[in-house]
């Protein structure tokens with residue numbers, strides 16, 4: 001479990017949030033339930049596997065067993081540009097894409113996603129830090145190298161890492177303080193809940209008068 | 211004194227075997243409604259990553275038949291239903307009806323139709339024929355099961371040859387300092403959070419205790435081998451706080 005999973009989770013949630021507000025795109029993707037679509041970012045070695053559910057929600061996987069139904073390869077810049085509707089040409093990567101495998105699935109997927117208001121550049125910059133678009137490719141490469149390195153030396157590094165990290169973790173009295181804070185937070189939350197209840201009451205009274 | 215064989219653990223308390231299923235059910239009845247929220251809070255959202263990791267290890271392909279045990283609100287089943295496609299079949303099961311209903315409602319909200327079914331099932335006695343599923347999973351459920359070898363035997367039995375089983379479960383931290391911190395967290399902070407959010411410190415105390423009583427990585431791997439699984443491997447996550455055990459029926 002690595003940075004990669006963390007990134008995939010974040011990207012997946014972001015995409016599905018947008019999809020939830022776009023029934024048309026969701027329906028298009030829902031029609032692809034049972035397909036696996038691979039999107040490869042040229043020059044980065046990064047491959048993402050998209051799996052649409054019956055309702056069009058997408059799952060993102062970093063690896064699959066077997067082969068995807070189709071593969072779309074394009075550059076990170078073109079992907080970023082595709083979020084600009086003028087330039088997107090109704091296709092992911094603004095149409096600058098190489099398609100392998102099931103052509104129809106690739107096109108439908110690409111169309112559905114290009115209609116979405118997803119700021120890929122913004123999304124990818126979450127992953128790579130706030131950097132200009134032309135830096136994205138390089139940053140992703142660096143990220144991947146790092147991820148790979150972490151993966152490879154995971155077991156030996158992890159315990160070392162945790163031990164090092166643990167030295168800076170809180171002392172007992174700090175934890176006690178924390179627990180006091182938790183108590184405080186609970187009291188605050190209760191007060192807040194009471195206020196909200198009051199406001200709701202006031203509002204519903206207002207409504208019934210109107 | 212009762213015979214040793216008739217006693218089992220409920221957290222750190224010793225209880226009658228027959229009583230345990232009822233006690234466990236009580237725990238999950240009382241937490242069901244706050245369950246999803248607590249999952250996120252308790253694990254700082256990391257449980258999503260643990261599950262994501264397990265899903266990749268499952269290697270689901272379209273058209274497969276998948277049995278998810280102790281599904282709870284169905285995080286894994288939800289993903290599997292997407293991956294299995296319209297020709298696949300996912301069965302979401304739990305011993306607890308309240309949990310299952312909650313899960314079913316959630317799945318309906320998420321637009322699942324057709325390839326997802328729901329059955330109330332005890333992981334220890336699976337009412338399914340031999341050699342019928344491609345994948346059987348149990349996430350954060352095995353530690354609640356009274357007779358674990360029996361559950362593992364049943365999981366092995368229902369798998370098709372070539373199929374695999376995944377057990378995602380709390381395990382043993384790989385080093386001492388982490389273990390200390392983890393103890394502090396689970397015995398002091400976790401019950402407090404349970405009290406605050408679910409108004410139920412007891413259930414979360416049980417959770418922390420049941421985690422400690424659960425077999426560690428090696429023991430569980432041996433248990434899987436004893437049940438007949440082959441090519442068993444263990445994947446430690448978050449420093450061994452959680453592990454995925456995987457075994458195949460060849």
Ligand SMILES: C[S@@+](CC[C@H](N)C(=O)[O-])C[C@H]1O[C@@H](n2cnc3c(N)ncnc32)[C@H](O)[C@@H]1O
Pocket residue numbers: 234235238279280281282283284285286303304305306309331332333334348349350351354355356
């Ligand atoms: C912690 S939840 C895990 C839910 C879900 N798999 C997840 O990962 O979020 C544990 C579930 O196990 C169920 N359970 C407990 N004992 C069981 C048994 N013997 N057979 C099947 N399910 C059981 C409980 O009802 C509860 O829903």
